[in-house]
Amino acid sequence: MAVAVPGQLNLDESPSWGSRSVDCFEKLEQIGEGTYGQVFMAREIKTGEIVALKKIRMDNEREGFPITAIREIKILKKLHHDNVIKLKEIVTSPGPEKDDNGKLDGNKYKGSIYMVFEYMDHDLTGLSDRPGMRFTVPQIKCYMRQLLTGLHYCHVNQVLHRDIKGSNLLIDNEGNLKLADFGLARSFSNDHNGNLTNRVITLWYRPPELLLGTTKYGPAVDMWSVGCIFAELLHGKPILPGKNEPEQLNKIFELCGAPDEVNWPGVSKIPWYNNFKPSRPMKRRVREVFKHFDRHALELLERMLTLDPSQRISAKDALDAEYFWNDPLPCDPKSLPKYESSHEFQTKKKRQQQRQHEEAAKRQKLQHPQQHARLPPIQQAGQVHPQLRPGPNQPMLNSQPPVVAGPSHHYGKPRGPSGGPNRYQQGGNPGGGYNPARGGQGGGYNSGPYPPQGRGAPYTASGMPGPGPRGGGSGYGVGGPNYSQGGPYRGSDGGRGSNMISGNRNQQYNSWQQ
Amino acid sequence: MAANFWASSHYKQLLEQEEVDVVLSPDKEKGLTLEEFKLIKMHMSNYIAKLAQSIKVRQRVVATAITYMRRVYTRKSMTEYDPRLLAPTCLYLASKAEESTFQARLLVFYIKKQYNDEKYRFEIKDILEMEMKVLEALNYYLVVYHPYRPLSQLLQDAGMTELTQLSWGLVNDTYKMDFILMYPPYMIALACIYIASVLKEKDTTAWFEELRADMNVVKNISMELLDFYDSQKIITEERISAALHKLALKP
Numbered sequence: 134m135a136v137a138v139p140g141q142l143n144l145d146e147s148p149s150w151g152s153r154s155v156d157c158f159e160k161l162e163q164i165g166e167g168t169y170g171q172v173f174m175a176r177e178i179k180t181g182e183i184v185a186l187k188k189i190r191m192d193n194e195r196e197g198f199p200i201t202a203i204r205e206i207k208i209l210k211k212l213h214h215d216n217v218i219k220l221k222e223i224v225t226s227p228g229p230e231k232d233d234n235g236k237l238d239g240n241k242y243k244g245s246i247y248m249v250f251e252y253m254d255h256d257l258t259g260l261s262d263r264p265g266m267r268f269t270v271p272q273i274k275c276y277m278r279q280l281l282t283g284l285h286y287c288h289v290n291q292v293l294h295r296d297i298k299g300s301n302l303l304i305d306n307e308g309n310l311k312l313a314d315f316g317l318a319r320s321f322s323n324d325h326n327g328n329l330t331n332r333v334i335t336l337w338y339r340p341p342e343l344l345l346g347t348t349k350y351g352p353a354v355d356m357w358s359v360g361c362i363f364a365e366l367l368h369g370k371p372i373l374p375g376k377n378e379p380e381q382l383n384k385i386f387e388l389c390g391a392p393d394e395v396n397w398p399g400v401s402k403i404p405w406y407n408n409f410k411p412s413r414p415m416k417r418r419v420r421e422v423f424k425h426f427d428r429h430a431l432e433l434l435e436r437m438l439t440l441d442p443s444q445r446i447s448a449k450d451a452l453d454a455e456y457f458w459n460d461p462l463p464c465d466p467k468s469l470p471k472y473e474s475s476h477e478f479q480t481k482k483k484r485q486q487q488r489q490h491e492e493a494a495k496r497q498k499l500q501h502p503q504q505h506a507r508l509p510p511i512q513q514a515g516q517v518h519p520q521l522r523p524g525p526n527q528p529m530l531n532s533q534p535p536v537v538a539g540p541s542h543h544y545g546k547p548r549g550p551s552g553g554p555n556r557y558q559q560g561g562n563p564g565g566g567y568n569p570a571r572g573g574q575g576g577g578y579n580s581g582p583y584p585p586q587g588r589g590a591p592y593t594a595s596g597m598p599g600p601g602p603r604g605g606g607s608g609y610g611v612g613g614p615n616y617s618q619g620g621p622y623r624g625s626d627g628g629r630g631s632n633m634i635s636g637n638r639n640q641q642y643n644s645w646q647q
Numbered sequence: 648m649a650a651n652f653w654a655s656s657h658y659k660q661l662l663e664q665e666e667v668d669v670v671l672s673p674d675k676e677k678g679l680t681l682e683e684f685k686l687i688k689m690h691m692s693n694y695i696a697k698l699a700q701s702i703k704v705r706q707r708v709v710a711t712a713i714t715y716m717r718r719v720y721t722r723k724s725m726t727e728y729d730p731r732l733l734a735p736t737c738l739y740l741a742s743k744a745e746e747s748t749f750q751a752r753l754l755v756f757y758i759k760k761q762y763n764d765e766k767y768r769f770e771i772k773d774i775l776e777m778e779m780k781v782l783e784a785l786n787y788y789l790v791v792y793h794p795y796r797p798l799s800q801l802l803q804d805a806g807m808t809e810l811t812q813l814s815w816g817l818v819n820d821t822y823k824m825d826f827i828l829m830y831p832p833y834m835i836a837l838a839c840i841y842i843a844s845v846l847k848e849k850d851t852t853a854w855f856e857e858l859r860a861d862m863n864v865v866k867n868i869s870m871e872l873l874d875f876y877d878s879q880k881i882i883t884e885e886r887i888s889a890a891l892h893k894l895a896l897k898p
Contacts, residue, residue, distance in 0.1 A: 152783050161862045196751055197775040198782060207744060207789045209658060223787050225779075290651070319746075 142250070155226040155247050158186060165478045166385050170245075172478075173254060183220065202246070205315045208292050209248075216283025218313040221249040253313070254306045256297030259475040261366070262484070266472075274463035276302075278452065279310035280359060285448035287312065288352040294318050294436040295333040297358035300477040308466025321351060334358060334528060336381050340391065342442050344382045345405035353442035356451070360437025367426050367434075382409050389440050390417035397441035429456040439581070501520045648830045652831065656788040660828075672895065673726040687725065689823045690887045691716060691734040694761070696819075698738055701757040704747045706819065707793060712741035713822045714791045720786045721828065723892050725874035728780070732766045734776040744789040748842060766891075789880065793820045793827070794836035801836055805854045814843040817872065825874060827838065830868060834860070838868035 158175040161183075165172030170188030177184060195389070209220040226245045244502065260266060268276075280302060281321065287294055290312035291574045294301075295317040303313045317333050328348040334340070340352055340357030364372045377383025391411045392400045400406055419435055426434065433454045446454070592627055652658055670684045692713045699709045715737040719728060735754055755764050758767060798818055817839035821827070824836050838861055844851040850874045854860050855862060 152786075191779075196748075197739070197778045199742070203740075203743045203789065206787050210788060211654075212792055225783070597806060 152222065153224045155186070155224045155245070157224065158184065158247075158249070162187065163478070164476045183252040184625070185250040186224075187248045187250060188249065191245055194499055195514055198246075202248075204249070204318060208315045208318050208320070212287065212290060212292065212315075213311065214283060214286040216279045216311050217286065218253070218311045219251045221251060223248055250313070252305075253303035253311060254474045254477050255472060256300045256313075257304060257310070257362070258474060259301040259477040260304055261299065262477070263472070263475055268366060269464070271461045271464035272469055274457060274461070275308065275469065276304070276310050276366070277359075277363055278457055278463045279466070280362070281448045281452050282353075284359065285452065287318075288355070288448055291320050291322065291416065292318055293321050293329075293350075293352060294355050296335060297355050298335045298338045299362060302362070306471040307646050308469035310466075328616070336375055336378070337373050339363065339381065340442065341382065341385050341389075342403065344378055344385070345392075345400070345406050345409060348404075350442065352447065353445040356437055356445050356448060359448070360434060361452070363430075363437060366421065366432055367430060368423065374380055375518045379409065383411070385440075386415050387413050388418055388422060390437055391415040392440045397444075400441070429454070429459055432456070490594040583642075652792045652804070652833075655790060655792060657790060657792050658831065660718075660788070662828050662833070664829060667717075667721055667828050671724040673678055673724040675776050677726065677893050677896050679725070679893050683886075683893065684720075684725070684733035685824070685893075686882065686887055687730050687890050688717060688720060688825070689882075691730045692823050694731075694734050695738050696822075697761060698735055698754065698757055701760065702738075702749050702753060704738075704742055704749065705745070707795065708738065708741045708745045708747050710793045710795070710819075710822055710827070711745050711791045712738040714782060714793075714827050715785060715827050715876070716791075717721065717828055719781060723784050728777075728784070729894075730891070732773055732777050733781070735769065736774050736781055739774055740778055740781055740789075767894075789828070792832045794821070794832040794839065798835045798836040798839065801833070801840060805851065807840070807849060807851070810840060810843045810847060810849070813847065816837040817842055820875075821868075821872060823879075824871065826868060826871075830864065834864050835868060838872065841865055842869050842872065 157179065158177055160175045162174045163171050164174050164185065165187075170190045172188070173185045173186045175184055176182070189199060191198070206220070206223065209218070213219070224247045226247070251252045255621065261268065276554060280297075284294065284297070292315075294315065296314055297312075301312065301314040302313050303310075319329060320331070321327065329350060331346055331348055331350075332344040334343060334354060338358035338361045340354050343354060360622045361372060375384050389397065391414065394401055394408075419438055420431060421435065423431055433446070433451060433456045436454075439445040439449065657757075667778060668681055670679055670681055674684065695712045696709050697715070699706075699712070710784075712734075716730075716733055719733060721738070735758055739751060739754055751774050754774060755771055761767070771811075795815070795818060798814060799811065802811055802814065814836075818836065821835050821839065837855075837858075841851070841855070853867075854876065
């Protein structure tokens with residue numbers, strides 16, 4: 134949406150009020166499943182444009198239009214950024230009960246509402262779970278930078294995403310990454326005064342402060358999730374796959390050390406600290422566990438996986454990290470290979486079919502099937518080898534993963550600071566045969582159930598106590614607009630590539646900050 | 648809630664007086680005058696505030712609810728959107744948008760308590776149905792900026808925090824009219840500060856000059872608000888009932 138010049142009304146806005154019917158679209162295929170409905174790939178009949186339709190179920194809603202949908206709509210209506218999914222419009226379908234005259238209006242609230250999004254071919258989890266898929270280091274940097282740019286934009290606009298995970302990061306065939314599923318997102322005020330629920334973020338990506346029960350938190354919660362995803366991309370599998378909250382905390386402590394008043398001042402005042410305080414001393418082992426990461430990656434990861442949220446790196450500072458400004462540089466999204474569409478919902482389905490197939494084979498041959506492992510990035514800091522990608526017509530169902538680096542790999546030795554692409558070598562997948570049991574996670578357009586073990590809805594829509602100023606506004610200024618309208622909300626493209634001189638790095642994502 | 652008013656849909660959708668003061672044809676056909684139209688909107692704003700008081704939700708929810716209602720009536724007629732149903736529905740929707748939710752049955756309970764008149768009686772089902780229509784009429788734009796936050800910032804800046812209570816009350820009263828649809832919130836806040844300072848005989852000339860705000864707009868808002876206080880004395884329940892009665896007539 135165009136931003137109007139100050140003093141002028143925006144006349145681009147559609148003059149007609151009220152929403153169109155979902156009949157304007159032809160549903161093609163289901164691409165996701167979430168707590169409050171399904172997601173379809175659909176074609177707009179008039180234009181032929183492919184979109185994603187996210188259904189908001191309205192039946193069984195005793196309190197009318199779900200507040201989760203209201204939050205998501207409210208937030209998406211105000212976020213306009215290349216790395217944030219675009220809500221195109223909202224369409225309705227009449228409920229099942231039409232009255233005799235075929236009049237639909239009356240029962241509209243019993244029908245369905247669909248949010249219409251731009252269509253994205255993949256989500257990050259679906260993409261990285263593809264058999265044989267390996268990301269290059271420039272590719273990972275490119276995704277990470279887009280993720281951070283989008284998230285920084287959200288945080289500047291005082292929105293917490295609160296469900297950052299691979300399946301909520303959508304990727305199109307132009308290599309663009311966009312944050313999606315704002316079903317758990319909330320506005321926040323900078324003073325962190327509001328009491329917010331701590332039952333958010335998918336368990337594996339949930340930061341220690343939430344697990345310890347804090348209700349006053351800020352953008353740092355999203356940054357922990359980003360750290361988990363970053364490590365997952367480099368490591369080849371989720372790094373903290375806890376089964377329940379205590380186990381999740383324990384895994385965090387095992388990796389990041391136990392929190393105390395020294396490394397996290399104030400931690401002992403967090404509600405459940407005493408219940409979860411580890412009985413034995415635990416050392417921080419991030420550098421040890423991920424010693425096969427390169428120096429700059431490890432440095433950045435350390436600052437993302439910082440226990441104390443107040444010391445955790447912000448999205449803005451992360452974008453300034455050496456990691457993104459040293460060879461190999463993040464690549465241009467457009468240079469990334471195009472893949473056949475993959476969403477977690479679909480890859481999960483395919484994997485299920487594959488498992489069934491394998492089990493059938495096992496019964497016949499009593500032979501242990503090799504399950505595919507998500508592979509760490511390929512070693513060369515260049516483009517993906519074309520032969521590594523499955524061709525568009527390659528059958529996905531029964532294909533064994535092309536073993537490229539092999540699961541039995543060396544940990545890459547930490548290289549000296551000699552520069553050059555070679556020091557970005559990554560180790561192989563030490564575990565091998567990893568089976569990501571991602572039951573219960575929703576696809577990118579969904580508000581997936583969480584935590585993954587699928588216990589009851591952790592987030593009650595009704596009870597959000599606490600008065601206090603919600604969502605502070607700093608944009609008021611007397612005497613006219615005091616923000617720069619010139620800079621379009623973008624920071625993820627333009628000037629990418631090896632010609633980038635580090636001097637202009639700030640300009641890229643500062644243009645829309647106040 | 649959004650960080651930036653100037654980039655918001657609220658800013659983009661500010662209207663001119665002539666666009667707000669339009670009695671849509673279905674209402675006009677029933678003989679509703681512009682004055683009566685405004686009167687009903689004012690009455691319903693009060694109704695929203697009263698319901699909110701019983702349910703105990705924040706002032707911000709009231710302000711957002713009234714804004715929703717006033718926005719709806721720039722696009723939809725009162726004939727089609729019964730004010731007696733629209734008003735509580737806007738409060739219900741605003742409570743969700745402003746994160747101060749209450750249950751629909753509580754609303755229905757307090758509606759019954761407030762009015763014995765069965766024309767005001769609505770069931771949960773009616774509210775939920777109307778909620779969908781309101782969402783559509785608003786085109787799902789739910790974020791509203793209010794003068795409260797700039798008010799406190801400005802008063803702090805002016806070093807006149809002793810005017811807070813008076814000017815806050817004045818801001819509340821601006822919702823009895825359509826200011827919120829026509830002016831940026833900080834302008835409304837300034838007008839209220841202006842009136843408050845005159846009433847309390849504070850000299851704010853230098854401060855206003857330094858602000859370089861458009862004083863014509865500030866004075867226009869102030870004059871209109873003062874006019875309203877004068878005219879309000881002659882508003883009676885009978886006139887409101889008469890206006891609402893017109894809507895019930897067959898055209």
